[in-house]
């Protein structure tokens with residue numbers, strides 16, 4: 001069964017067309033990768049799926065887990081199991097990672113009609129997940145992303161994903177900024193989440209990440225459309241030849 | 253009708269000079285008529301069975317008040333207050349209260365529910381008739397009982413601590429009251445404080461003896477025989493040498509009051525090596541979203557750090573009232589004395605707040621810290637106004653001030669008005685100020701993680717206020733966090 005089905009999606013920002021007919025279907029259990037030149041619309045696609053304001057959907061539809069995604073509020077999409085690891089994670093001064101994630105998880109649980117976790121239960125959970133990602137206690141007590149290095153921020157996104165256990169995780173360049181060891185650790189975290197009910201959309205510029213998170217399908221997004229799809233060998237091919245070989249001219 | 257006739261009769265009698273206390277033959281009468289006059293002042297004093305000196309003091313204040321003008325320097329706009337249109341003693345119910353909770357504004361009830369206030373409590377707070385015939389029982393109920401209060405009282409007595417209403421203290425500890433009352437905020441201080449001197453009805457009195465550390469937070473909740481003293485409250489706290497006390501004022505539950513004008517005075521005195529920590533949560537009715545109704549809160553709070561090494565710390569969370577005019581201050585007279593001011597002021601809809609502090613450095617090595625967090629939403633206006641004054645003898649005085657403003661939406665305003673006057677070259681004064689907005693990115697990030705927009709705002713604002721909220725005693729802090737979030741509901745989207 002398809003987890004998410006994007007059909008002919010068109011979106012504009014400030015009157016400028018960015019997505020120009022994206023078609024993409026991810027089935028439960030699959031990992032898809034999206035590659036493509038700077039400015040192609042990869043982040044835009046992830047924002048539109050997450051429901052960020054400021055984008056006008058001019059055409060197309062998205063069905064997520066049987067629901068009309070585009071008619072849902074941002075937090076409803078999150079509760080339905082959609083997670084976006086941000087390309088540029090946001091800082092929230094004065095709010096500890098623990099508080100933030102506990103509030104988030106319990107908000108989602110509440111929407112799903114599940115009982116909230118108490119402070120002790122939650123602490124146990126977050127500590128275990130942090131340990132998996134080699135994050136120490138000090139890190140989970142600190143204010144969300146405040147003063148975090150680029151790599152630490154990305155690792156923090158991975159921690160949030162591990163705690164929230166989404167059905168569909170969209171990772172927007174989670175690998176950029178990570179050192180080699182961190183890349184492995186985060187990739188392992190992502191792989192732990194893989195399962196028959198879950199799907200992933202991994203946006204990256206580098207084939208290297210796909211050595212660790214092996215995708216089922218690789219897509220090339222250029223000029224607001226998916227111009228080519230293939231198996232994991234497509235990533236290697238792209239790395240060797242660049243986008244021009246695929247009839248893609250650099251976006252302005 | 254009968255009441256009016258009676259009043260006319262009394263006025264007639266007064267004109268004929270028949271009554272010592274003006275209008276009233278019957279001291280048992282529960283109310284004074286509207287308006288302010290020497291007779292009303294005498295009536296209040298007589299009602300309380302006050303000694304002559306206190307009556308004279310009240311009258312002196314009243315006469316002085318007549319010569320004063322209402323201050324207009326604050327960044328506040330409100331229609332002129334008709335002081336003759338108010339009741340100054342035990343205001344009668346002008347409109348009957350709701351008969352049951354069904355008649356209470358559902359918005360108010362929703363808020364109570366969110367704060368987790370039990371039903372019985374809700375009825376009392378909302379002023380349902382007969383729900384709490386004596387407000388003192390109401391406050392006891394908050395913490396489940398008279399017995400808790402009684403146990404507390406016994407514990408305090410063992411240590412020699414006096415904690416009672418100021419009226420009671422006038423009777424039981426007249427020397428202490430006379431020695432300190434009006435010494436921090438003189439009767440001629442300012443328009444609203446002077447008015448308070450003339451007509452104050454009640455408030456708290458605390459005395460901590462030498463070397464005693466008060467074993468518990470003193471809260472107005474626990475004050476035995478607490479009366480409904482809302483309008484012109486007067487509080488006096490004296491911490492004798494080497495003593496410590498933490499005092500909590502207010503309540504997170506939104507409180508309604510038929511009296512629009514509130515003018516309280518709080519005086520704190522800290523002697524050598526004494527520490528007073530004073531925490532306030534103010535959540536009076538702010539008026540509706542169009543600015544209709546709401547309390548005008550003109551408060552004078554001041555602390556005298558008289559002794560060497562004395563310390564006073566003010567922490568306030570101001571979320572209520574239509575108008576807030578309030579500058580809790582410290583006079584740092586003793587050498588090495590310390591003054592602190594931690595403030596969160598939230599204004600939403602049409603609320604206006606002009607609040608801050610004054611730190612007056614007189615003694616050597618005196619230090620002060622000011623942390624102010626102003627949050628403005630809706631069409632509200634929020635002003636920080638602070639004075640740091642270093643007098644010539646204040647060698648090595650230090651001040652650090654940080655004023656942060658947070659704006660939600662683009663129709664509100666935040667203003668910072670710091671006054672710095674330094675007359676000693678060895679003094680160091682630092683001032684930092686920031687203004688920020690809750691960014692779309694932050695909201696999106698929080699919502700992407702599953703938080704509702706309102707909860708996201710609450711979380712972000714709580715983070716913004718953290719430095720101040722952590723100064724509150726534990727039991728207050730949790731409630732205050734919820735309150736911060738609730739006060740901003742409806743401010744986005």
Ligand SMILES: Nc1ncnc2c1ncn2[C@@H]1O[C@H](COP(=O)(O)OP(=O)(O)OP(=O)(O)O)[C@@H](O)[C@H]1O
Nearest residue numbers: 013014016018036037038039040041042043044045
């Ligand atoms: N608010 C905006 N106004 C105008 N153009 C915008 C706006 N937001 C995004 N764009 C443009 O949309 C295009 C797609 O941006 P997007 O961030 O989706 O690219 P991307 O594929 O994620 O690129 P990268 O690989 O650099 O992260 C870019 O050309 C960008 O400049």
Ligand SMILES: [Mg+2]
Nearest residue numbers: 042043044087
């Ligand atoms: Mg991008």
